[in-house]
Amino acid sequence: MSQFAINLIFVGASFALYIGIAIWARAGSTSEFYAAGRGVHPVVNGMATGADWMSAASFISMAGLIAFVGYDNSTFLMGWTGGYVLLALLLAPYLRKFGKFTVPEFIGDRFYSPTARLVAVICLIVASVTYVIGQMTGVGVAFGRFLEVSNTTGLLIGACVVFAYAVFGGMKGVTYTQVAQYCVLITAYTIPAIFISLQLTGNPIPALGLFGDHAASGEPLLAKLDAVLLELGFAEYTVHSADTLNMVLFTLSLMIGTAGLPHVIMRFFTVPRVADARWSAGWALVFIALLYLTAPAVGAMARLNIVDQMWPNGTQGEPVSLAQIESDPAYQWMENWEKTGLLGWEDKNGDGKIQFYNDASPAMAERAAANGWTGNELTKFNRDILVLANPEIANLPGWVIGLVAAGGLAAALSTAAGLLLAISSAVSHDLMKGQLTPNMSEKNELLSARIAMAVAIGVATYLGLNPPGFAAQTVALAFGLAAASIFPALMMGIFSKRVNNKGAVAGMLVGLGVTIVYIFLHKGWFFVPGTNSFDDSDPLLLSIKSTSFGAVGAALNFLVAIVISNATEEPPAEIQELVESVRIPRGAGAAVDH
Amino acid sequence: MAETSASDKAYWAANIRIVKWCMVLWLIVPFGFGILLRPMLSGISVGGSDLGFWVAQQGSILLFLGIIFFYAWRMNKLDAEYGVEE
Numbered sequence: 054m055s056q057f058a059i060n061l062i063f064v065g066a067s068f069a070l071y072i073g074i075a076i077w078a079r080a081g082s083t084s085e086f087y088a089a090g091r092g093v094h095p096v097v098n099g100m101a102t103g104a105d106w107m108s109a110a111s112f113i114s115m116a117g118l119i120a121f122v123g124y125d126n127s128t129f130l131m132g133w134t135g136g137y138v139l140l141a142l143l144l145a146p147y148l149r150k151f152g153k154f155t156v157p158e159f160i161g162d163r164f165y166s167p168t169a170r171l172v173a174v175i176c177l178i179v180a181s182v183t184y185v186i187g188q189m190t191g192v193g194v195a196f197g198r199f200l201e202v203s204n205t206t207g208l209l210i211g212a213c214v215v216f217a218y219a220v221f222g223g224m225k226g227v228t229y230t231q232v233a234q235y236c237v238l239i240t241a242y243t244i245p246a247i248f249i250s251l252q253l254t255g256n257p258i259p260a261l262g263l264f265g266d267h268a269a270s271g272e273p274l275l276a277k278l279d280a281v282l283l284e285l286g287f288a289e290y291t292v293h294s295a296d297t298l299n300m301v302l303f304t305l306s307l308m309i310g311t312a313g314l315p316h317v318i319m320r321f322f323t324v325p326r327v328a329d330a331r332w333s334a335g336w337a338l339v340f341i342a343l344l345y346l347t348a349p350a351v352g353a354m355a356r357l358n359i360v361d362q363m364w365p366n367g368t369q370g371e372p373v374s375l376a377q378i379e380s381d382p383a384y385q386w387m388e389n390w391e392k393t394g395l396l397g398w399e400d401k402n403g404d405g406k407i408q409f410y411n412d413a414s415p416a417m418a419e420r421a422a423a424n425g426w427t428g429n430e431l432t433k434f435n436r437d438i439l440v441l442a443n444p445e446i447a448n449l450p451g452w453v454i455g456l457v458a459a460g461g462l463a464a465a466l467s468t469a470a471g472l473l474l475a476i477s478s479a480v481s482h483d484l485m486k487g488q489l490t491p492n493m494s495e496k497n498e499l500l501s502a503r504i505a506m507a508v509a510i511g512v513a514t515y516l517g518l519n520p521p522g523f524a525a526q527t528v529a530l531a532f533g534l535a536a537a538s539i540f541p542a543l544m545m546g547i548f549s550k551r552v553n554n555k556g557a558v559a560g561m562l563v564g565l566g567v568t569i570v571y572i573f574l575h576k577g578w579f580f581v582p583g584t585n586s587f588d589d590s591d592p593l594l595l596s597i598k599s600t601s602f603g604a605v606g607a608a609l610n611f612l613v614a615i616v617i618s619n620a621t622e623e624p625p626a627e628i629q630e631l632v633e634s635v636r637i638p639r640g641a642g643a644a645v646d647h
Numbered sequence: 648m649a650e651t652s653a654s655d656k657a658y659w660a661a662n663i664r665i666v667k668w669c670m671v672l673w674l675i676v677p678f679g680f681g682i683l684l685r686p687m688l689s690g691i692s693v694g695g696s697d698l699g700f701w702v703a704q705q706g707s708i709l710l711f712l713g714i715i716f717f718y719a720w721r722m723n724k725l726d727a728e729y730g731v732e733e
């Protein structure tokens with residue numbers, strides 16, 4: 054059977070499963086649509102949160118970014134898990150006690166102001182749409198490869214699929230579908246990692262194999278990797294070479310953003326009790342950690358495998374020849390991925406061989422001159438293809454490749470669906486029903502939710518055709534926006550009785566405004582290429598890249614909110630009582646709609 | 648705010664104390680050991696690299712798990728002590 058047919062079977066079977074579950078658990082009421090009737094067990098909720106959370110960025114993109122940079126990109130690992138501590142300790146139990154459906158609802162009630170709710174809706178939509186753009190990038194890569202079409206066609210097909218099932222599900226359908234998606238994506242991620250770890254280190258646990266010995270050479274795996282990279286003029290894998298200030302701020306932005314993203318926070322509205330909200334955050338991180346502890350091993354081992362393939366006779370020997378790439382089945386993956394336009398090579402000096410090295414490194418100049426090399430010949434290697442190509446690079450059996458295809462799509466689709474749900478509930482519940490047309494019927498509310506989803510996916514697809522970065526980088530921008538706008542408002546709403554409506558509104562507007570302008574200055578206005586005034590390689594402020602600015606935006610949000618609140622009147626007594634009651638778990642009860 | 652009982656106030660103060668200690672760990676380990684203090688810890692080798700590298704790629708995640716489960720366990724106990732559980 055051809056690889057194409059195997060991929061179709063795996064992807065088709067997993068989709069049939071999700072759609073079946075979505076139809077079985079179709080949401081009937083608005084309560085089920087937004088919060089699954091609040092009957093979800095913490096472990097189940099944790100697993101669904103894991104699927105919701107781990108998107109194309111975690112599954113498809115992250116290990117590739119770590120592989121090509123090494124230690125400096127550990128920021129993704131720490132940032133995207135550390136945020137759960139903030140969620141569990143500072144937000145989840147209190148928001149569950151508050152007992153409403155959406156994030157803007159909490160902000161609107163706590164800051165006794167429809168304006169605050171409206172501003173929260175805007176913040177939520179801006180962050181979520183940016184996030185969906187990143188997902189669409191990943192979906193484009195995955196569909197492009199497995200349907201053997203161009204990246205753009207893959208993106209358009211993916212958009213139709215995401216739309217079809219997000220629209221019919223709602224939270225209840227999405228929760229159980231996401232449990233299935235979690236199982237598919239974690240199996241798909243760990244199985245090839247286990248195979249590769251066994252091949253390279255003999256250890257079946259990739260996280261331990263990463264710190265174990267390389268079986269072929271007997272040296273520690275990381276030391277071996279550092280050595281071969283150095284011989285090709287690349288930076289050593291384990292060395293800290295990035296700017297430290299930017300690294301710290303980037304990690305912090307990802308952490309705070311995690312605790313400010315509406316689709317994750319919404320998850321904690323669906324558990325029965327406050328105590329369950331605390332456990333839920335822990336279970337979510339257990340399921341997330343299974344992937345995150347494996348990802349650095351996937352990255353390092355893939356990097357070593359790529360070097361081995363390009364230098365089959367060792368880094369001091371002869372590089373791989375064009376003839377071998379064309380005829381040897383071990384190099385079939387290169388031809389497969391070339392079709393997507395995301396991988397490319399060129400025999401610049403016409404010697405019939407492909408030299409893969411860092412041509413910018415002065416240390417390589419002598420060797421290049423002696424061998425007649427005229428530059429690196431593995432000219433294009435999109436970071437986002439690494440995880441999907443990984444089983445092919447390691448020559449794993451066809452079914453593993455099919456499984457990874459299904460897993461990557463599960464990751465992208467589950468997150469896109471969760472985000473679309475958050476966007477649609479913000480528009481229909483907070484904007485339409487909450488402000489514009491309070492007397493709207495339940496039926497019309499669900500209808501407007503679905504229309505909002507369709508618009509959001511259209512915008513994200515359009516912008517996804519020219520994404521501002523690799524999937525994980527685009528997603529990082531969304532985290533910066535969420536960090537700068539939503540998290541500070543939520544945290545101050547719980548931990549301060551003094552912050553009032555004016556302070557909160559001004560804080561959110563300043564946080565979001567400054568961050569979005571900083572991002573647009575570096576990435577182009579509305580992400581349109583060429584309209585940027587600065588570049589992340591030489592950013593406007595110190596060494597702070599646009600992806601790291603969220604932490605600064607969050608600090609400004611806190612500062613502005615506290616200064617303005619202290620200069621204006623105290624919140625009314627009933628609001629201070631509301632804050633008191635949110636802090637005590639007693640009497641949470643079922644959620645109330647208004 | 649007369650209706651806030653002394654016991655509820657004490658419960659909140661106890662909660663804040665626990666949160667503070669957890670947040671200190673949350674800040675020191677990844678940002679300290681994983682990034683800023685890594686050069687000082689480079690003498691401690693862990694499987695082909697050093698402690699800071701391990702903390703950045705594995706240790707932090709394990710610590711975060713520990714913090715969250717500790718907090719959930721400790722707070723659920725605190726709820727019972729103050730009689731504020733559901």
